[in-house]
Amino acid sequence: MTTIEHAFLGVDIVLATGLVRRFGWQLAALAGICAVVPDWDALTIIYSLEVFGEAHRVWGHNFLVCILVGLLIGCADYCFDIITRVSRGVLDMFKISGLDDNFSGRVGHSGLCFVVWLCIAVVASLSHLAADVVSSGAEGLPDWELKLLVPFSDRGFIYPLHSWGDVGVTLIFVSGMFAMLKWKSKTMLIARLTILAVITYIIL
Numbered sequence: 560m561t562t563i564e565h566a567f568l569g570v571d572i573v574l575a576t577g578l579v580r581r582f583g584w585q586l587a588a589l590a591g592i593c594a595v596v597p598d599w600d601a602l603t604i605i606y607s608l609e610v611f612g613e614a615h616r617v618w619g620h621n622f623l624v625c626i627l628v629g630l631l632i633g634c635a636d637y638c639f640d641i642i643t644r645v646s647r648g649v650l651d652m653f654k655i656s657g658l659d660d661n662f663s664g665r666v667g668h669s670g671l672c673f674v675v676w677l678c679i680a681v682v683a684s685l686s687h688l689a690a691d692v693v694s695s696g697a698e699g700l701p702d703w704e705l706k707l708l709v710p711f712s713d714r715g716f717i718y719p720l721h722s723w724g725d726v727g728v729t730l731i732f733v734s735g736m737f738a739m740l741k742w743k744s745k746t747m748l749i750a751r752l753t754i755l756a757v758i759t760y761i762i763l
């Protein structure tokens with residue numbers, strides 16, 4: 560999956576649970592971010608193609624690093640409410656007014672909220688691995704294994720069910736998003752149906 564599809568998947572997972580109603584929109588935003596973050600190892604392309612070839616789908620795409628990075632981001636956002644602050648900063652930067660109520664601080668402040676933040680961050684990070692394991696190859700590109708057990712094992716994992724960048728998955732996620740905008744009260748159901756449709760599409 561591409562970056563935008565990973566983000567959709569993370570957000571939809573949270574929307575499908577209904578946790579946003581209790582803990583606020585920041586939880587969905589956190590999931591969207593954490594679902595994308597494992598691709599940080601692709602930034603090595605800035606350094607060199609050689610390092611990119613060694614690092615991408617290895618350094619950030621393993622259980623250990625994914626869980627640690629998820630915990631780090633979840634903890635940092637819970638402690639400093641970073642997502643709300645950045646969102647408010649963007650509103651100020653573009654001088655957008657009238658949305659202040661939607662961007663008030665995080666709702667939950669409790670031990671339970673902290674645990675939910677960490678769990679969602681980790682689950683969203685791991686969703687990236689699950690999606691990448693079944694999405695691989697494209698025209699002219701070979702399958703690209705994930706080294707899920709690094710640093711304990713170098714074994715590669717890949718079960719390519721659909722090609723990377725398949726537009727069908729994008730269309731399902733985008734359709735789901737527009738359906739949620741139109742039928743806001745049915746967001747949870749639509750998110751569940753969207754995930755189900757994506758899984759079915761990939762399997763078929």
Ligand SMILES: [Zn+2]
Binds near residue numbers: 598
């Ligand atoms: Zn990836």
